[in-house]
Amino acid sequence: MKRISLLLASLLLLAGCTAPAQSTASAPAETAATQAPAANAGDVHMLTNRYDGGQYRTLSTPYYPDCVRKIDYATATAQSMCQISGCRHDSESCPAYGSGVFYQDGDVLLHSYRVNSDGNPDREVLSRYAPDATAAPLFTLSAHTADFDLSDDCLAADDQYYYFVASTTLIGTGPICEGSPAQIPDAAPGEPVTGEGDFLFRADKSTGELTNLADLGSVLEDTSYWYLATAGEQKLYFYGTAINDVFPLVSCYDLVSQEYTLLPEYSDKYGFFAGGYYLKPDTLQGTLTAIDPITGQSTLLTDAFPTGEDLIYTVKSFCDGWVLSYSSYDGENRVEHQFFRAPDGTLTELPQQMYCDARGSQPVYIWDIQNGMVFLQYDYRSDSYPGFDYDGNPCMWENISDVCGIIPLQDLLAGSQNYRELTYD
Template sequence: MKKLLPLAAALTFTLTACTAPTSDTLPAAPEESTTTQDVGSGEVRMLSAADGGIYYQTFADSEVNHEVDIGRNLVYAVEETTGLARPACNVPGCTHDSDACPAYIQGSATCYADGSEVYLYICLYKEAEHTTVFRLEKINADHTQRTCLADDLPFGWVQPIGMAADDTHLYFLTTDNYSNATMSAMLLAVSKATGDMQTLYQLDGLENGRGSTGQVTFVNLVGASGCQLYFTHSERNPDPNNYYNSAVQVWCYDLTANQCTAAQRYEVDDGTIVTPPQEVHDDYGNTYTNSGVISHSRLYYTLTGYYGSFSSGIAECDNEHGTAAVRDAATGQRTVLAENLPTTTAEYEANYSIARYHDGWLLTVDEWGRGSDGMGTGDGTSAQYFCDGSGQMTLIPQKRYAEGKGVQNIQILDIQNGQVLVIYDEQIDTRQGIDKSGTAYTYTPVWRLYGVMPLEDLLAGSIDFTPLQFIS
């Protein structure tokens, strides 16, 4: 593997109006679906699961107590300096076992923190009706009450990521299928106070991956600045064997003017064919043509927005020359995080992924072995680096053993205020059970171990994590 020589430039955050795309021809703006009422109060900002040194996540009782019975599902507030994890509930005497508890959740929830308020994007399967519903709920600032802001939200096969907020509203994208092959994407605004919801803009005719082409249009909220929201939609390559986007188009929605305009457009290069596509026969008698191995000097995608990271910005990866960079969604400003990274060759395909946290970026560099037919060989390496935007890129050397997967990177959940929250290991237990026929059997449940540590210690290679202490 090549020696890594990181270079990074400082990222300057500026409040700016929407900028025009670099091409001479402006794409048509999305279709406006409704006349909007007043939205926008104060500066709009992107949200994540973490704010003010507190990280919010749902944990089942089984994860907390390492027991087989799943039990309750509660939203916990994790103090990243101490490792203390408490239910997001300050109701005196609450047993956290009913809807009267603000932390008690049915279904799965993605948490978004805005100060001390917590917003929950909930996915719930209603068994009696054989249907899945999405809803938006709010835990108030003192964690004594949870209210439903919006119920039965539209949803499609592809769900966008990212949420933004100002003083009065929440903003996010969702999708809705209207045929087997296509879907709509809607930019929604929901009042924090009343739950009143309105569609700001709508994109129609997007491929949902289930039609004859099997291609997916990815739509994500990627930035917020001043009174502007920025979202993207990907344009798929017309070649069905090429699974990369052909371009990423950025749109700017101005909350003051209630107007949407085209901003930057980032076109993916066609790539250099390292190993040509070949006909492949699998073990089931199927024949298909693989994509071969391609290196790209310009490959764009939105930053991942899971856990404590933000879906804010656009990743620019060059696995032909070994450069990873990020683009500011509002200004298009380019910040190089690293150069001289491993590149794609006939023997190894290199991929980079980037996540942004409060304190900086996490860069993951993967190298996967490829055979002469372009198919994976099963061997490879993965490394993680912390980039603070000031010219420093530091290896995160800690690894963990994952059952059935072998040695892997530790999983970074959040980096803020000089602290990190991670899944640093797994605990494997041996349990006895009895199946429906009365026959005894042995099984091995796996529990993830969570811990916190100062970022400085993590980058120095320490493995002395402080395990989370769950207090109910």
């Protein structure tokens, strides 16, 4: 089961470091846990794919295998996270194969990935990273759990546990998740149980033991998929939408009281989450406001955007500041303008564009900004290769891939396009 897109889901950014805020207002275990959830150890926080000086990311190119790589901003290099001599990075025997996600948890690297074996449905695995593929999974979600959201911002942690949302398709009977006491209801003879639901799980860092903490759909009927949005002060916040409503929803699970509640104050019609902040765009007033749900602090990001009902505002949050944009329809295409917002509130338009025959012109796509360096996709590359058409006749196929690189933030703000293209091992 694939997760459906939420309202303005394309606006969700890569969860990076906490952006500066200017306030203008106020080994795996399979045994089920049967006891009540204990209070968490230490404060809870989001994990990301970033480290100081770079990030871990799956990059796909026509020349190099599709695997997780360590991106170093200082050297503009992309090094495979596999260190097995002679490995081709093209099978599950490679520890970095495919489109997995890495998370930095202090000195520990976690690897989340999907496996398929012996004809069984895909299973989601979280393991501690080992460069020679010797690490055993910390936990494995069962075939009943169809989607552990493999994004860059779906995992939270405290001193003792990891927290995540798993979306399930309920078919037949049995445990929802290996190590979970949550059970799929028994079906009448000849009538398999089907259904969907999102559940909050925690995994013990030492044993991998899983506990089902909450049914996220319990706060409101007819809800669509829930996403882990942010975490802090021993609370987890989730973002979703109602199936029969256009309004987004925000809910909260308190790890101390073990209470799960809906937060109606965040049900703005056009609101969305980005980088741990709840964003309220007002295209009639030309304003963008960011609210930290953990502290309640409100930050006016801009009050100078153009106004109009056809406008769409987007936001990305990074260590060094924010990237804001607005787009409008010119009768044929949607034209987007992109800006960098410095910590002092200064807006600088970023004129850099990239072009692709299949996509037209659009702003460069910024993946990260930290320590004065920008990691971005700044071009497309088109490559032709021989193959066969659907009738078996020889033909040439075209493959379009991203071109990524590094540029100093000050150069980007000055309008430069002097990017350093990533080099691959």
